[in-house]
Amino acid sequence: GAVVSQHPSRVICKSGTSVKIECRSLDFQATTMFWYRQFPKQSLMLMATSNEGSKATYEQGVEKDKFLINHASLTLSTLTVTSAHPEDSSFYICSAKGQGRYEQFFGPGTRLTVL
Amino acid sequence: QQQVKQSPQSLIVQKGGISIINCAYENTAFDYFPWYQQFPGKGPALLIAIRPDVSEKKEGRFTISFNKSAKQFSLHIMDSQPGDSATYFCAASSAGTASKLTFGTGTRLQVTL
Numbered sequence: 493g494a495v496v497s498q499h500p501s502r503v504i505c506k507s508g509t510s511v512k513i514e515c516r517s518l519d520f521q522a523t524t525m526f527w528y529r530q531f532p533k534q535s536l537m538l539m540a541t542s543n544e545g546s547k548a549t550y551e552q553g554v555e556k557d558k559f560l561i562n563h564a565s566l567t568l569s570t571l572t573v574t575s576a577h578p579e580d581s582s583f584y585i586c587s588a589k590g591q592g593r594y595e596q597f598f599g600p601g602t603r604l605t606v607l
Numbered sequence: 608q609q610q611v612k613q614s615p616q617s618l619i620v621q622k623g624g625i626s627i628i629n630c631a632y633e634n635t636a637f638d639y640f641p642w643y644q645q646f647p648g649k650g651p652a653l654l655i656a657i658r659p660d661v662s663e664k665k666e667g668r669f670t671i672s673f674n675k676s677a678k679q680f681s682l683h684i685m686d687s688q689p690g691d692s693a694t695y696f697c698a699a700s701s702a703g704t705a706s707k708l709t710f711g712t713g714t715r716l717q718v719t720l
Contacts, residue, residue, distance in 0.1 A: 496650075498650075524706065526707070526708075533715075534709065534712075534713075535696060535710045535712050535713050536651070536696070536708075536710050537706070538707060541707060551714045583648075585650045585651070587650075587708075589626070591708060594639040594641075594658075594700065594702075594717060595641070595653060595656065596641075596653070596706070596708060597650045597653060598643070598650040598652065598653075599650050600647070600649055600650045601649065603648070
């Protein structure tokens with residue numbers, strides 16, 4: 493399968509700071525990328541969908557000003573958690589798919605801990 | 608209508624046995640049904656997927672059975688191994704919803720020696 497990377501894998505920050513998470517498709521062009529959030533022992537919750545060069549589409553209940561998503565190239569999308577608070581602590585996972593394809597390939601995830 | 612219901616929530620199978628996980632959906636627009644395997648602290652990995660034009664797909668020890676009329680699909684893991692112990696998620700999507708995946712709630716599989 494195709495390879496998607498995420499960086500960093502783990503981040504600890506103080507409340508009020510902003511954190512940027514990168515998602516890269518390493519061996520294919522990702523026309524669409526997705527960002528998910530996963531709480532312990534729960535399923536994945538879709539936060540937003542981004543198409544290369546377009547504004548992200550956020551799911552209902554997800555604050556777009558809180559979770560800034562940029563998909564500037566066919567291999568890179570970033571999620572910035574602005575003014576992070578302890579309740580933003582979670583496992584964030586991105587996925588990517590190529591144009592005309594159904595398969596979504598997931599990154600390894602980023603564990604965010606806000607103190 | 609967007610839900611995908613998955614059962615059981617947890618499953619314990621002896622080594623060498625068959626693990627069976629079931630999913631049901633309501634949205635008839637769904638046309639792609641993948642299964643993902645997730646280990647603790649890792650992202651989900653695409654295991655196997657099926658389109659509704661076939662009733663079964665097999666890849667190694669993993670088989671998807673698909674029943675379009677019943678709107679159900681299942682994952683069978685033959686000769687289950689301890690290394691298969693993980694959480695399995697079924698999902699569904701359609702081209703009409705920008706291929707957004709709707710996930711089941713997950714099944715925690717434990718394969719014992």
